[in-house]
Amino acid sequence: MSEKMTCPHCQKELTNWVAPPDSGWGEILVCFNDQCPFYLGSADSILNKGEDQRSLGCRYAVDPANKYEPFSMLAICPK
Numbered sequence: 107m108s109e110k111m112t113c114p115h116c117q118k119e120l121t122n123w124v125a126p127p128d129s130g131w132g133e134i135l136v137c138f139n140d141q142c143p144f145y146l147g148s149a150d151s152i153l154n155k156g157e158d159q160r161s162l163g164c165r166y167a168v169d170p171a172n173k174y175e176p177f178s179m180l181a182i183c184p185k
């Protein structure tokens with residue numbers, strides 16, 4: 107099965123990503139597009155907590171182990 111899933115927010119292909127073992131997610135599919143409206147929008151809502159705060163955002167992700175249920179993966183913006 108090489109079915110590709112795309113992000114409903116930016117239409118980019120989701121990337122296979124193996125989450126850290128302690129996250130409990132296993133292998134998931136994530137939208138790693140930094141221009142994704144979902145990601146950019148989430149950063150806006152999470153930010154504004156202080157100047158030395160690292161930038162946090164939520165990337166769109168789906169969990170194949172959970173019927174491809176979409177969820178928000180908290181991610182740190184590399185800035």
Ligand SMILES: [Zn+2]
Pocket residue numbers: 113114115116117118137139142143144166
């Ligand atoms: Zn996206």
